[in-house]
Amino acid sequence: MRTRTTVLWGLAGAAALALAGARRLAAVEVTGDSMLPGLRPGDWLVVRDGARPAPGDVVVAEHPERRGLLIVKRVAHRTADGWWLESDNQRARGRQDSWDFGPVPDTLLRGRVIARYWPRPGTSMRRGVQSR
Template identity: 50%
Template sequence: MPGREARVPWGIAEVTGPSMYPTLRHGDQLLVRYGAPVRAGQVAVLRHPLQQDLLIVKRLAERREGGWWVLGDNPGAEGDSRVFGAVPDELLLGVVRARYRPLGDQRSARAVLSWLLLGVRPVLAGSGAPSVRRRSLSRRLRAR
């Protein structure tokens, strides 16, 4: 993402699908930093290389010729570089900084406190499933 200037530095995206489980779950909301420097192990938001109107969330596994090799944290789910190859740099949009689960209908003090303690957490590099910690991540703006 060097040389790219983001118009809006922060955004929110919603996860759909199981490809990033257990790091991310269907329905999670993501805080995304657009234009941030990236490194292997981070979770990022990208345009799908074969369907560029679709946004995906994947873990950046490694740099390869042609771009980033990206993988989902759920090895049983499809839809990462094992299917479509390396993702060119220009399709990398931003880095996921945090995820939170929607608060839901309960608004009691206890429910809000529980949500603050358990429902919000940073998304760190290498925090994926044990078999994927050295690999990459996925998502879509209703992310898959």
């Protein structure tokens, strides 16, 4: 039993070192209900800085009207002025997305979500793209 515990702690340590060494990765916590049902308040996400998003991807961006505030949204499409980002839950109280502030410029996009690591990994964050 002790050997198994040692191996598990070793693997966890190696994973932590790999994440810390990868300068292009960041951890972000989800707050609010705007991304329900796929993402819930308290979920923690791994975000890859500089990864080019595609429609359907979940991204982290700086709010265009409230500098310093990070938002988690889904990419709907690219416009000439930037990325059109939408909430999955359009009925969420306090929801803010491109319907409210327009396209988000490239300079405010912080990265693409590549994984949810806490508390419920396993469900897909990619949604089929629908034409409008």
